[in-house]
Amino acid sequence: MIVIMEKRATPEQVQHVVARVEELGFRAHLSRGEERTIIGVIGDERPLSTEVLEVLEGVERVVPVLQPFKLASRDFKPENSVIRIGDVKVGGDEIVVMAGPCAVESREQIFETAWAVKEAGAKVLRGGAYKPRTSPYTFQGLGIAGLELLGEVRETVGIPVVSEVMSVTEIDVMSRYVDVFQTGARNMQNYSLLQEVGKASLPVLLKRGMMCTIHEWLMSAEYILSNRNYNVILCERGIRTFETATRNTLDINAVPVAKQLTHLPVIVDPSHATGKANLVAAAAKAAVAAGADGLIIEVHPNPDRALSDGAQSIKPEALQKLMVELRQIAQAIGRRIA
Ligand code: PEP
Ligand code: MN
DSSP: EEEETTTTHHHHHHHHHHHHHTTTOEEEEEEEEESEEEEEEOOOOTTSSSSHHHHHEEEEEEEEOSOOOOTBBBBTTTSOOOEEETTTTSSSSOOOEEOOOSSSOOHHHHHHHHHHHHHOSSEEEEEEESOOOSSSSSOOTTHHHHHHHHHHHHHIIOOOOOEEEEEEGGHHHHHHHOOOEEOOOGTOHHHHHHHHHHHHHSOOOEEEEOOOOOOHHHHHHHHTTTTTOOOOOEEEEBOOSSOSSSSSOOTHHHHHHHHHHBSSEEEHHHHHHOOHHHHHHHHHHHHTTTSSSSSEEOOOGGGGSSOOOOGOOHHHHHHHHHHHHHHHHHHHHHHOOE
């Protein structure tokens, strides 16, 4: 990091900062300009908080040079990470579409949807068994029965499955039935859950919290990576803004920003980002054009009767049509969708 001294800083104050930097185990590089003195702190600064030096007298500002999300950053690993979900690779040239209902509701519903999304070209089936609902009085998911259906459908249809884990107590049982753990927007800052999925062996799809910055999102990824699970896929799913026309506001900027900062794949959820079925296709196309490595889309054979998120669920026919358009966009930017 770089310590910028105040204009009026005395030589004693500069000396004191240098001594403190050395005491902390770093080397100090002094640069005395006409206007002010700048001290370069040499060594791996990431465990060091800027506050330790900011409190010293004569210091105006401390500017970190390295990103605090060490393992997630491109400083640490310049090339893209490719995360494997069975035979599916997320983060390579191919853009991966994940699709399925918000929640597993019944055998008929999940089987019908799984066959339909696979047929449309989706590579991963989504479906919640544990649902984080705003109201405790609404459908909370089928729990274990839902997981068993997911286990059955992935075998029969031959498609890997992503499903949300809400609590550390669900990790063991879920790992028998699913291929990817989804951690939801509401749990992005549930650090004990992140640490535990970090110790698990399945990849993690880390959704961005609806009120969290990109920086905080990457720090959450760091909780998983620092527990040695390097298979993290980031998912932008819309953030809360003053706008009420849509359920959330798709932060399309987050895609290229995150791609610049991290080597991890970044996907987009146009369903929760918009909350409206008739906006999903536009948001999905924008995401692919912006460089997303994949999409996760809510699809239901009968959205009118869905037990959760029907208003933002598209029908299988709409997914089929959208895939044709997405393939064209992918091709235009030198990528592909199978
Ligand atoms: C979901 O995927 O159904 C869900 C609840 O997502 P989020 O955590 O983004 O709200
Ligand atoms: Mn949903």
